[in-house]
Structure formats: C-alpha cells, structure tokens
Amino acid sequence: MNIEKVIFSFFIVLALTLNFGFFLGESDNPNHHNVYEFFAVLVVNLIATVLKFGERTQTGAVLLATSLVADLELIAAAFVWTYAANISGTGVTPEVMGTIISLAGGALVANIVSVVLLVLEISAQRR
Amino acid sequence: MKNTALFLILRRMRAPLLMLIAAYAVSILGLVIIPGVDADGLPQQLGFFHAFYIITYTATTTGFGELPGPFSDAQRLWITISLYISVIAWLYAIGALITMLRDSALRQLISQNRFAGQVRRLNDPFHIICGYGDTGSVVVKSMIDNKLAVVVIERDQERLNELMLENLPVHVPALCGDASLPGNLIMAGLKQPYCCGILALCRDDQVNLKIAITGRLLNPGIKVVSRAQTHDTEDNLASFGTDAIINPFDTFADRLALALHSPDMHMIYEWLKAIPGTPLPERLNPPHGTWVLCGYGRFGKAVQHSLELEHLSTVIIENDPEKTQAPKNVIVGRGTEAVTLKAARIEKAVGIVAGTDDDANNLSIIVTARELNPKLFLVARQNDRDNDALFEAARLDLVMQRSRVLSRQILALIAVPLLSDFLALARKQNKEWAQGLIDYLRPVLGGVAPDLWTVTVTKEESPAVEEWRESGKKFSLLHLLQDPYDREQRLQCIPLLLQRGKDRQLLPSEDLEIQVGDGILFCGRDGVAARQFRTLHNRQIIHYLVTGETLPEGIVWRRFVARKN
Numbered sequence: 001m002n003i004e005k006v007i008f009s010f011f012i013v014l015a016l017t018l019n020f021g022f023f024l025g026e027s028d029n030p031n032h033h034n035v036y037e038f039f040a041v042l043v044v045n046l047i048a049t050v051l052k053f054g055e056r057t058q059t060g061a062v063l064l065a066t067s068l069v070a071d072l073e074l075i076a077a078a079f080v081w082t083y084a085a086n087i088s089g090t091g092v093t094p095e096v097m098g099t100i101i102s103l104a105g106g107a108l109v110a111n112i113v114s115v116v117l118l119v120l121e122i123s124a125q126r127r
Numbered sequence: 128m129k130n131t132a133l134f135l136i137l138r139r140m141r142a143p144l145l146m147l148i149a150a151y152a153v154s155i156l157g158l159v160i161i162p163g164v165d166a167d168g169l170p171q172q173l174g175f176f177h178a179f180y181i182i183t184y185t186a187t188t189t190g191f192g193e194l195p196g197p198f199s200d201a202q203r204l205w206i207t208i209s210l211y212i213s214v215i216a217w218l219y220a221i222g223a224l225i226t227m228l229r230d231s232a233l234r235q236l237i238s239q240n241r242f243a244g245q246v247r248r249l250n251d252p253f254h255i256i257c258g259y260g261d262t263g264s265v266v267v268k269s270m271i272d273n274k275l276a277v278v279v280i281e282r283d284q285e286r287l288n289e290l291m292l293e294n295l296p297v298h299v300p301a302l303c304g305d306a307s308l309p310g311n312l313i314m315a316g317l318k319q320p321y322c323c324g325i326l327a328l329c330r331d332d333q334v335n336l337k338i339a340i341t342g343r344l345l346n347p348g349i350k351v352v353s354r355a356q357t358h359d360t361e362d363n364l365a366s367f368g369t370d371a372i373i374n375p376f377d378t379f380a381d382r383l384a385l386a387l388h389s390p391d392m393h394m395i396y397e398w399l400k401a402i403p404g405t406p407l408p409e410r411l412n413p414p415h416g417t418w419v420l421c422g423y424g425r426f427g428k429a430v431q432h433s434l435e436l437e438h439l440s441t442v443i444i445e446n447d448p449e450k451t452q453a454p455k456n457v458i459v460g461r462g463t464e465a466v467t468l469k470a471a472r473i474e475k476a477v478g479i480v481a482g483t484d485d486d487a488n489n490l491s492i493i494v495t496a497r498e499l500n501p502k503l504f505l506v507a508r509q510n511d512r513d514n515d516a517l518f519e520a521a522r523l524d525l526v527m528q529r530s531r532v533l534s535r536q537i538l539a540l541i542a543v544p545l546l547s548d549f550l551a552l553a554r555k556q557n558k559e560w561a562q563g564l565i566d567y568l569r570p571v572l573g574g575v576a577p578d579l580w581t582v583t584v585t586k587e588e589s590p591a592v593e594e595w596r597e598s599g600k601k602f603s604l605l606h607l608l609q610d611p612y613d614r615e616q617r618l619q620c621i622p623l624l625l626q627r628g629k630d631r632q633l634l635p636s637e638d639l640e641i642q643v644g645d646g647i648l649f650c651g652r653d654g655v656a657a658r659q660f661r662t663l664h665n666r667q668i669i670h671y672l673v674t675g676e677t678l679p680e681g682i683v684w685r686r687f688v689a690r691k692n
Binding site for chain 1: 139156174
C-alpha cells in the first residue's frame with residue numbers, strides 16, 4: 001500500500017463528493033446551495049491539485065490538468081458569488097445562483113474525469 | 128528528461144503549499160463562524176469574502192487595523208491565532224522555496240537545461256570543445272575570431288567562470304561536466320546536424336580517448352581531433368580513425384627539425400600559422416653541432432629523435448635515468464648546476480634544450496648555461512602559461528609552450544583545412560622553392576602575418592562565377608586576383624593551393640581556368656577577402672574584370688544604352 005496514493009485518492013474523491021453535494025438541488029434556488037459547502041469544495045480541490053504537483057507519469061500529468069480545470073471554474077464561481085453578495089448590492093439572486101451552479105457543474109465534470117482516470121490507473125496495475 | 132527541474136520544484140513545493148492552503152482554510156472558516164458585532168452592537172457574522180480579505184492582510188502582517196469594521200473580542204482572539212499560524216506557513220513556504228533555489232543539484236539541473244536549450248537553438252555549423260584548459264581557451268578565442276561557433280564542456284567550474292569573464296563577442300554555451308560521459312556530449316549537440324567536429328583537449332589521455340571514440344561512434348560524419356601525450360594513445364586514437372591527432376611534443380620537435388633542415392621552409396610554416404595581424408615571425412637559424420638536452424621525458428625524447436634525423440649529436444642530462452629509460456651514456460643530474468653542465472661539455476655545444484617539467488628548473492638551466500657559454504642557442508619548455516613574463520624576460524631563441532603549439536595546430540586544421548594540405552606538399556619541395564616562395568610572399572604581406580581563407584566555387588558561395596560560367600564564358604584565376612574597383616591593380620593576396628577533386632596543385636598559375644567545385648586557398652592582407660567576396664557575388668564586377676567595360680546597372684539605364692546602340 002502506498003500512503004501517498006491513499007491520501008491523494010481520499011482528497012480527489014472528497015472533492016468529487018463535496019462538489020456533487022453542492023451541485024445537488026434546484027440550480028436557481030440559493031437556499032439549496034450552502035456557502036460553507038462551496039468553501040469546502042474549493043479548499044479540497046486546491047489540496048488535490050497541489051498533491052499532484054511534480055508527478056512525472058502521464059496519468060499524473062492528466063490528473064493535474066483536470067484538477068487545475070476544476071480549480072479554475074470554482075474560483076470563477078467564487079468571484080461571481082463575492083461580486084453578487086458584496087459588491088453589486090443585489091445579493092445572491094436566482095440568476096446569479098444559476099451561474100454559480102453551472103460553473104460548479106463544470107468543475108464536477110472535471111472531478112468525475114479525475115476519479116475515472118484514478119480508477120483506470122488502479123485497475124491497470126493489477127497485482 | 129527536459130522538465131526535470133520543473134518537476135523537482137513542484138514536487139518539493141507540495142508540502143509548503145498544502146500547509147499554506149490549510150492555514151488559510153482554517154483561519155477563514157474560523158473567522159466566518161465566530162460571531163462578530165456590527166456598528167450598532169448587534170450580532171453579525173462575517174462573510175467569506177471579508178474573512179478572506181482580513182486573513183490576507185493579516186497573514187502578510189500588513190496590519191491595516193480593524194477593517195471593514197471593529198471586531199468582537201472573540202474575532203480578535205481568532206485573528207491573533209490565525210496570524211501566527213499563517214505567518215509560520217508563509218515563512219515555511221518561502222524558506223522552502225529559497226532553500227530549493229540554492230540547492231546545488233537543482234541549480235546544476237537548471238544550468239544543464241539552459242545549456243541544452245542553447246545548443247538546440249544553434250543553427251550554424253559548430254564544434255564541440257572538450258576541456259577549457261590553457262589550450263582550450265586559446266582555441267575557443269581564435270575560433271570565435273574566425274567566426275566559428277563553439278560549444279564548451281569543462282569539468283572545472285572555475286575554468287568556466289574564466290570563460291564567462293573572457294568577454295567574447297558571442298555567447299559560448301558551456302557545460303560544467305565530464306566530457307567523457309556520452310550523455311554530456313549528446314547534450315552538447317554531438318548528434319545534431321550542425322555539429323561538424325569534436326575536439327578532445329583534456330589533460331588526461333584516457334579522457335581524450337573516450338571522447339574521440341564516442342564522437343566516432345555516435346556521429347561518424349564529423350571531424351574528430353584529439354590531443355595525445357604518449358605514442359600509445361596516438362596509436363590507439365589512430366586505430367579507430369581519428370581525423371587528426373596532435374602530440375604537442377612531437378609537433379614542436381618536428382618544427383625544430385624543420386628549422387634545422389631548411390630555415391626558409393620553417394619560416395613559411397611560421398608565417399602561415401601565425402595569428403593574423405601580428406608581426407611576421409623572424410627567421411630562425413638553429414646551429415648545427417652538438418646539442419645538450421636537459422630532461423629525457425616525452426619532450427626530450429621527441430627532440431632527440433628530431434635532432435638525430437638531422438644527424439646531430441646530442442648529450443643528455445637526466446635526473447632519473449632509470450625511470451625515463453635513458454641511454455647508458457647519460458649524465459646524471461638536473462642540469463641546473465654548473466657542474467653537470469660542464470660534465471656535458473656545454474662550452475663545446477651549440478645549443479641547449481631545457482625540457483624538464485618544471486619551469487623554475489628550466490629557467491635555471493638556461494641562465495646557468497648562458498653564463499658558461501654565451502653563444503648557445505637556447506630552447507626551453509614552458510609548462511605553465513602563467514610564466515609567460517618570465518620566459519619572455521629570459522630572451523630565449525625558442526620556447527615550447529604546449530598550449531600554443533596545440534592551439535595553432537588545431538586552428539590550422541579546423542579553420543583552414545586546406546592549409547595542412549599545402550604545408551604537407553610544400554615540405555616535399557626543395558630549399559630553393561622555399562626561398563622563392565619567401566621572396567614572393569614578403570612584399571605582398573608587408574611585414575604582417577597574413578589572413579588565410581578558402582574560396583570554394585559553388586552555386587552558394589560564389590553565385591556570380593557560376594552564372595558567368597554557365598553563359599559559356601571563361602573565368603580564370605587571374606580575375607580573383609584583380610581589384611574589383613580597378614582591374615589594373617592587384618589585390619594583395621597569393622593563391623597558395625588549388626584543390627580540384629583529389630588533386631592538389633601548389634601555387635596555381637594565374638591563367639588557370641576555374642571550374643565548379645574548385646577550392647582555392649589564399650593568403651593575403653587583412654580586408655582582401657572582403658573585396659574578393661564582392662567579385663564572387665556580383666556579375667557586373669566579373670564582366671568588368673574580364674572585359675574591362677562597365678555594364679550599365681538598373682533597368683532604365685540598361686534600356687537606354689540598348690536603344691543607343
């Protein structure tokens with residue numbers, strides 16, 4: 001057992017599940033989407049990305065790429081949320097929530113790809 | 128792998144970055160959860176945005192004060208804790224980054240990557256020079272003066288620092304590493320199409336052997352030149368087809384023999400191999416008679432062999448006759464004392480060669496010998512380039528400096544390959560021929576060591592000549608010797624050798640008709656090559672040189688002249 005692999009798998013699956021949990025619910029209803037959960041998704045995603053730094057295998061490189069995609073979309077969503085809640089003065093309206101959820105949905109797909117790649121890699125090295 | 132350095136950086140930055148993310152996440156989350164108060168004293172919680180803002184300025188210890196509004200005491204407590212956590216995380220991260228950048232392994236990786244990149248981007252023919260010692264540095268400098276690109280591999284970083292301080296007009300990619308490792312040679316561009324030669328100039332014969340054979344095997348098309356200290360190595364190098372093997376002792380001894388045999392021929396050698404622009408070397412007249420050789424090492428043996436070829440008798444002084452396998456009648460001693468020199472009958476000798484491997488001893492021998500016999504012809508071996516001033520002050524007739532001998536030989540081989548052919552052919556001529564050539568060269572060169580260059584008649588290098596010949600007209604060597612601005616004037620240059628296929632023709636005559644593929648070696652004054660270049664590239668000039676009439680240039684003028692006729 002490789003402890004590094006365990007930690008990475010843990011974070012990448014956690015990122016996916018949290019992301020999915022946040023995504024779940026009516027896409028334009030702010031009550032269905034918790035800001036704390038979003039924060040957790042963002043932090044866990046960042047950690048998963050850093051864990052893939054310096055990986056020299058092909059799969060490692062692709063995993064780093066998918067993680068970076070998820071980060072990018074989540075950071076964009078965080079900006080939208082911050083702008084709506086604090087700067088525009090309108091608050092988090094259903095339209096804004098819709099935008100945030102579609103971005104989070106994009107990140108969700110990237111996270112799914114990550115997990116699929118992870119499963120494929122593990123099943124490839126049958127021992 | 129190309130991005131090894133990047134991977135290493137990323138990998139080592141993992142822990143610090145994770146720590147930073149964790150510190151920020153905990154601090155922000157805590158700040159959001161802990162209740163605060165608004166301006167009216169009512170309970171109010173901070174949003175993520177404000178929490179992030181506060182932690183950002185707190186972590187970097189900017190300390191803006193209590194923004195966006197006064198904090199509650201609970202928040203103050205948490206911010207204090209956060210400040211310590213996050214500052215430590217930052218210090219750790221920055222410390223890790225700096226440690227890594229100062230790490231010698233990583234720095235070497237980065238410099239290797241940079242070197243490999245520079246070599247990949249070279250798009251001119253270049254030579255790889257292995258070893259930047261005394262010889263290497265002279266060779267690099269002269270090759271760059273001759274507009275030849277070079278790449279340097281040297282094991283000693285201090286020598287490379289000297290290369291950086293050399294202030295050369297072009298950048299020389301340099302790698303600090305062992306040149307006998309094939310990986311380093313490949314990184315230096317051994318397998319690249321533009322690589323046209325490899326020069327093994329290291330001190331160690333074994334290393335040079337390894338370099339030469341690596342070059343031969345990995346890129347059979349290139350020129351391999353190696354220096355060798357012993358005859359064993361020479362034979363070994365020759366066995367796998369090294370293009371040129373240079374033994375500084377043999378080369379020097381050979382030159383001395385040439386000077387004894389025919390001073391004029393020796394002078395031709397010296398003139399053509401001197402650094403262009405320097406004053407012409409003077410005639411050397413080593414006397415015939417008995418010579419005293421101090422030191423019977425590799426150098427002493429080579430000189431003795433040469434003197435014997437010229438039927439001159441020698442007296443050998445050697446400190447350690449057993450080790451050097453000296454002949455029976457050797458005089459034991461260092462030669463630095465008058466007693467030993469007197470035993471060698473120095474007062475009857477005509478010349479002395481101080482050839483030990485110690486510069487101080489060599490100088491001492493020379494000074495003592497001169498006192499005993501002021502008429503001696505003085506030859507000394509200089510081992511260290513730093514002693515230039517001493518050897519100059521000793522006013523010797525001839526100094527053998529290994530790096531100088533090597534570098535001049537190598538330059539002749541690399542920069543002007545036809546010169547070796549010329550000298551080999553010239554050596555077969557008699558003394559009168561040499562005398563004649565000297566008289567012919569002297570007024571043209573005007574007391575300054577000449578430039579040497581090769582003109583090749585091909586479509587690329589001399590398009591105008593090619594075009595002219597295609598139109599069925601003749602072009603003779605004479606036209607390359609005429610001044611393109613005034614055909615009555617001669618350029619200050621002399622064609623030394625004509626190469627046509629496998630034929631080599633010494634001093635080709637002026638009315639010789641030039642053919643495609645010919646290579647002509649010229650020697651002449653500075654700037655003449657540039658004038659010849661104009662002739663080779665301009666059809667109008669060729670027309671003028673051959674017929675004596677100036678062609679109208681430009682479309683309008685040409686039509687005008689055509690109508691007039």
